[in-house]
Amino acid sequence: MANRYKMRNxxxxxxxxxxxxxxxxxxxxxxxxxxxxxxxxxxEALGHDAMKPSQIERILKKQYxxxxxxxxxxxxxxxxxxxRLDEFVALGLAEKILS
Amino acid sequence: MHETHFKxxxxxxxxxxxxxxIIDQIEMxxxxxxxxxxxxxxVTLDAIRPWRRFxxxxxxxxxDFMLPDAAPLPLSHGLLGAEMGVNLQMALGWRRQLILHASxxxxxxxxxxxxxxxxxxxxxxxxxxxxxxxxxxxDEFALIDHDNGxxxxxxxxxxxxxxxxxxxxxxxxxxxxGPLMKDTPKGDIQHIVPPAQxxxxxxxxxxxxxxxxxxxxxxxEIREMLPSEVFMRLTQASANFVGxxxxxxxxxxHLVLDVPTFExxxxxxxxxxxxxxxxxxxx
Numbered sequence: 001m002a003n004r005y006k007m008r009n010x011x012x013x014x015x016x017x018x019x020x021x022x023x024x025x026x027x028x029x030x031x032x033x034x035x036x037x038x039x040x041x042x043x044e045a046l047g048h049d050a051m052k053p054s055q056i057e058r059i060l061k062k063q064y065x066x067x068x069x070x071x072x073x074x075x076x077x078x079x080x081x082x083x084r085l086d087e088f089v090a091l092g093l094a095e096k097i098l099s
Numbered sequence: 100m101h102e103t104h105f106k107x108x109x110x111x112x113x114x115x116x117x118x119x120x121i122i123d124q125i126e127m128x129x130x131x132x133x134x135x136x137x138x139x140x141x142v143t144l145d146a147i148r149p150w151r152r153f154x155x156x157x158x159x160x161x162x163d164f165m166l167p168d169a170a171p172l173p174l175s176h177g178l179l180g181a182e183m184g185v186n187l188q189m190a191l192g193w194r195r196q197l198i199l200h201a202s203x204x205x206x207x208x209x210x211x212x213x214x215x216x217x218x219x220x221x222x223x224x225x226x227x228x229x230x231x232x233x234x235x236x237x238d239e240f241a242l243i244d245h246d247n248g249x250x251x252x253x254x255x256x257x258x259x260x261x262x263x264x265x266x267x268x269x270x271x272x273x274x275x276x277g278p279l280m281k282d283t284p285k286g287d288i289q290h291i292v293p294p295a296q297x298x299x300x301x302x303x304x305x306x307x308x309x310x311x312x313x314x315x316x317x318x319x320e321i322r323e324m325l326p327s328e329v330f331m332r333l334t335q336a337s338a339n340f341v342g343x344x345x346x347x348x349x350x351x352x353h354l355v356l357d358v359p360t361f362e363x364x365x366x367x368x369x370x371x372x373x374x375x376x377x378x379x380x381x382x
Contacts, residue, residue: 014345016352021327025348030341032348034331 004097005085006050007043013093015040026093033091038064039084050097053082100143104134108242108253108301109196110189111135114181116144118156121177128178128256128277128290131298140164140192142184147171160184164191176280179288182258189240189253190338196242196251197350198338201310203241203250204233209308209382210250211375212241212358214336217285220315220371223263226291227368228375230271235297236305240338245350248357249304254297256290264289266368308382310360313371317364321374324362326355 007013012027022040024033038060045051045059057078060066066077075083088094101122102115116122121144142162157171158180164187172180189198201214202225211233213221222238229235236252244251256277259267264287267274277290312324312332324332333351334340340347361378365371 014348018326018330018355020325023327023330023348023352025345027345030344032334034327 002052002054002082003099004050004052005046005089005094006097007046007048007088007094008092010048013043015043024093029092033093038080039088042081042084043088046094053078053085056081056085103129104138105129105132106135107132107185107255108237108251110140110193110253111138112185112188113138113141114144114185115141116158116177116181117146118144118158118174118177121158121174121181124178124277125181128275128292131292131295140185140188142181142188144177144180144184160187162188164188170284172283175278176283178277178290179280179283179285182256182290185255186239193242193339194343196244197340197343197347199241199243199333200239200336200338201241202238203236203252203307204228205236205250205252205305206233206379208305210236210305211379212250212307212310213313214241214310214333215312215314218315220313220365222258222260223266223315224313224368224371224375226257226259226263226267226293227270228372229294229297230274231372234300235293243307243350243354244304245346247304248307248350248353250307251304252297252301254293254301257293259289259291261286267291270368307354307358309375309378310354310358311375311378312360312362314362314364315371316366319366319370319374320362320364321378322362324360326360329355329360 014025016023022035024035045056089096100115101119103122103126104113140163144158147157147159156174158177159171160169160180162184201212202221203210203212204225215221225238237254238257240253242251242253275292280288363374
């Protein structure tokens with residue numbers, strides 16, 4: 001069974017879209033992260049909830065044309081989401097809830 | 100100890116030194132600046148050892164904020180030491196506005212910001228434009244107000260390096276120049292007092308309308324920049340972004356979202372001025 005992910009202290013994060021990149025300011029660490037698609041969309045899909053990458057994929061596929069993410073990528077979109085979530089965990093922005 | 104006081108934009112300084120000649124130079128060049136009653140920062144230019152005041156005199160820069168490994172300078176470069184000490188206080192201590200390593204000029208109540216690496220020409224361009232119908236606001240630091248996003252002037256003495264010295268002597272032959280300091284760590288340096296109106300209006304900010312990243316010495320080109328690239332460049336160009344926390348983040352975010360930004364490459368001041376005028380008219 002896949003692990004679920006949850007953003008830590010969503011109220012401490014400020015997400016600002018700029019262009020193909022977005023800013024993510026973390027009040028707790030004082031660090032500004034500059035993130036590319038689909039990382040900001042994953043954060044918005046998660047909100048305050050804990051979700052599996054497959055659940056996030058379903059939400060994003062309803063909202064966006066996912067073809068653009070999958071073109072030229074050998075990984076599936078779900079794998080791309082899981083990789084971004086693991087990066088958030090490594091940065092201290094998200095936590096992994098082991099199932 | 101000899102000392103003098105002066106105010107640049109919103110910041111006031113007390114500079115003290117065991118050498119009267121350094122203080123005399125500063126007083127001459129800062130004669131038209133306001134003398135504050137209270138000071139934000141103190142900078143002292145001391146002898147590295149008491150006897151070195153007389154024997155091969157070397158100036159050590161001290162102040163409220165200091166870098167412990169700053170190399171001492173020969174006495175003939177004392178004015179540069181004062182400038183470095185004053186800059187250091189701003190870079191390490193100032194919190195009232197977001198500090199960008201950028202020059203700025205104003206026209207029709209709107210400001211033009213120019214940021215870039217040392218040698219990009221931002222300082223020289225601001226000095227030239229200050230004698231061609233723009234109000235000079237600063238050649239080194241632009242202070243971005245947290246409340247309204249305005250650029251607040253910081254019109255310290257303009258620090259001219261190498262070829263820029265001759266360029267400005269032709270552009271503004273009647274301006275007041277400081278002593279020529281040869282072979283400093285930054286090459287030849289000479290200071291020039293900003294135009295009188297720059298000092299008279301140094302508490303008058305202006306809404307930023309255009310941000311440029313000049314590149315001196317390349318074929319003429321104008322390239323529009325995306326906000327994400329601008330944000331990255333300006334975090335590197337800011338002295339206090341990290342320390343300001345969320346306040347600094349919000350101030351910088353609004354600047355990059357609101358102000359059109361271009362990179363311009365140019366070979367000389369006339370070419371840069373033409374590009375700037377073209378972009379300014381398109382606003």
